[in-house]
Amino acid sequence: MSVVTQPLDAAPKGSVINFDLSPSEVLSLAEEAIRKNRAVLDAVALVENPTFASVIAPLGTAEGELEIGYNTARFLVSVAVDKDVRDAGSKAEKLFKDFDVEAGMREDVYKVVRAVFTNEEEMARLDDEDRRLVEKMELDYRRAGLLLPPEQRENLRAVKERISELEIAFNKCANEEDGEALFAREELDGMPDSYFDGRATRDVDGVAKYVVTTKYPDSKPLAEYAARESTRKTMFVVSSTRCPDNIPRLQELVQLRLEEAQLLGYASHAEYVMEVLMAKTPQAALDMENDLRAKLAPLGERELAELQALKRADAEAAGEPYAGFFAWDRPYYMRVAKEQKHSVKGEEVRQYFPLAAATRGMLDIYQEMLGLRIVQVDSPPVWHADVDMYEVWEADADVFVGHFYLDLHPRDGKYNHAAVWPIRAGYERPDGTREFPVAAMAANFPRPTASAPALLTHDDVVTLMHELGHVFHNLCAHTKRSRFHGTRVERDFVEAPSQMLENWAWEPAALRRFAVHHETGEPIPDDMVARLVAAKNEGAGLLNLRQVSLGLYDLAIHATTTGDVDVRRELEEISVQVAMIDYGDTETFGAAAFGHMGGGYSARYYGYLWSQVFSADMFATRFRAEGISSPKVGRDYRREILRPGGSRDAMDSLVRFLGRKPTNAAFLESIGLA
Secondary structure (H helix, E strand, O other), X not given: OOOEEEEOOOOOOOOOOOOOOOHHHHHHHHHHHHHHHHXXXXXXXXXXXXXXXXXXXXXXXXXXXXXXXXXXXXXXXXXXXXHHHHHHHHHHHHHHHHHHHHHHOOHHHHHHHHHHHOOHHHHHHOOHHHHHHHHHHHHHHHHOOOOOOHHHHHHHHHHHHHHXXXXXXXXXXXHHOOOEEEEOHHHHOOOOHHHHOOOOEEEEOOEEEEXXXXXXXXXXXXXXXXXXXXXXXXXXXXXXXXXXXXXXXHHHHHHHHHHHHHHOOOOOHHXXXXXXXXXXXXXXXXXXXXXXXXXXXXXXXXXXXHHHHHHHHHHHHOOOOOOOOOHHHHHXXXXXXXXXXXXXXXXXXXXXXXXXXXXXXXXXXXXXXXXXXXXXXXXXXXXXXXXXXXXEEEOOOOOEEEEEEEEOOOOOOOOOOOEEEEEEOOEEOOXXXXXXXXXXXEOOXXXXXXXXXXXXXXXXXXXXXXXXXXXXXXXXXXXXXXXXOOOOOOOOOOOHHHHHHHHHHHOHXXXXXXXXXXXXXXXXXXXXXXXXXXXXXXXXXXXXXXHHHHHHHHHHXXXXXXXXXXXXXXXXXXXXXXXXXXXOOOOOOHHHHOHHHHOOOOOOOOHHHHHHHHHHHHHHHHHHHHOOOOHHHHHHHHHHHHOOOOOOOHHHHHHHHHOOOOOXXXXXXXXXXX
């Protein structure tokens, strides 16, 4: 079964979202969505005999409808071509966030919600998902400060509104403010010829210099291939000194998040955040990070010594003194080590991963695994010509599932990394019909050149597989309430389903399905696949220690009970101590572009490694043991992990899929520590 292309004419009416909005329409969308939601809140607050049907159900439906407007505006901030539309999206996002603060602090609404929550007879009549909805709503109001005295509640409202304002500004800067450097051709020695295809130049004193930006397709290859240390260092500094205004923003955010938490009776922002996550406490997250740090440190030290030896040998061969091993040397010598030890040459591997073929091949794997039928839409209504749109149907029935979009190439003003936006949740409308989910993925993979189609590195392939995992988590969830749809699971579990699916990028049987040479059409050679797999854990110690360091940094600035922390220096100090990074004589502030700290992942970054324990266990216990192409395992995975979304605890879903509680044995083995 392969993906086919057909016109947009079969999907249910009203399932397609309109992204073709002017700046004024974006703001009108926000204002109208807020007006409608406020009207529901006003009506519910007047209910004299609160029940699930008269209070909770309308609030749940209104929540789903409001999120469509909010998510559309938030998405346009990250992908719209017109800067005026992006700016309008930011203004709309501020309106939504301010309204969220307002709505969350409505004592009159909380009164009727709590009346349902405390009505034992009413609660006993509800099914598990609806009972969970009541419990989560009631908890949200308490966590929003509804039990505080009026004066403290007003203080809290002001703090929340300022946090919202700062988060929006932080993320806007991180998304839009790219850095650039100019290099003469000789300064880019070592770069493959394809790097220069279509690359812009600028005249500097009569010398044509190449423009290299901080976008991934520019900066990542340079970090790995530029032979001159001075070039790598220059680019590292440019990348690490973007968005200087984000440092004072983050400093203020840390203080305000702490103030918010302490107003609510928590010792720290991390304690407040983790109350509703799998970890439950900051200490549990800290213990996980420190345990992994201890296990990884000896491996990281050995790997670092190998990389230092490679640089020292290069210095000796050039007759130059060895001056040390720095942050800008790591990607370059990790690539060199991989080539020397495993004969894995990134440029050679890229020839077998044309983006179009890889995308279609991965979608084929997903639809077969999950029992879906994917249809690419011909001439779709999208926000940019690069964007592809897809319909998803059940494979064995004429039943529509939802839409998704892929926006895979960089452009000015677009989100800088790779992520998925759940634009619309799937849920039951009051009339019994269904709202269909919509998700969109944005990434920054290379564009086609004059001599070749868009070609992916193997790291890009892993990223694509991962982000598509988020897409299908959003599409395959099937819950009654929007609150629980798709990736609305505990944040320290949300990465696990996607991380699990990264494994297919390392499976020879999967790679042979879509890895074909872009010129000859020949499948990727078996020996190249074997070398790729053998090199999988090359640098695993240092790479995972970097993740540990970022998690510890997040905890250091958000688990503080005093707020006495320098957000700029803390990142560098922890990176030196934990990730063994030497910044040399540079003055950088990488925290300014650490987008996760701008909102959504504060005190949650540990979740990337936390959830990898579950992803590794799911893959090893079921898919590897029973077959990566097993329809039964794929359907079990869809039913027990994807379909429930957040309608039950993630641990319950894991136990149902695994048949037992998860352990970390498979994870340690997967990174070479077992």
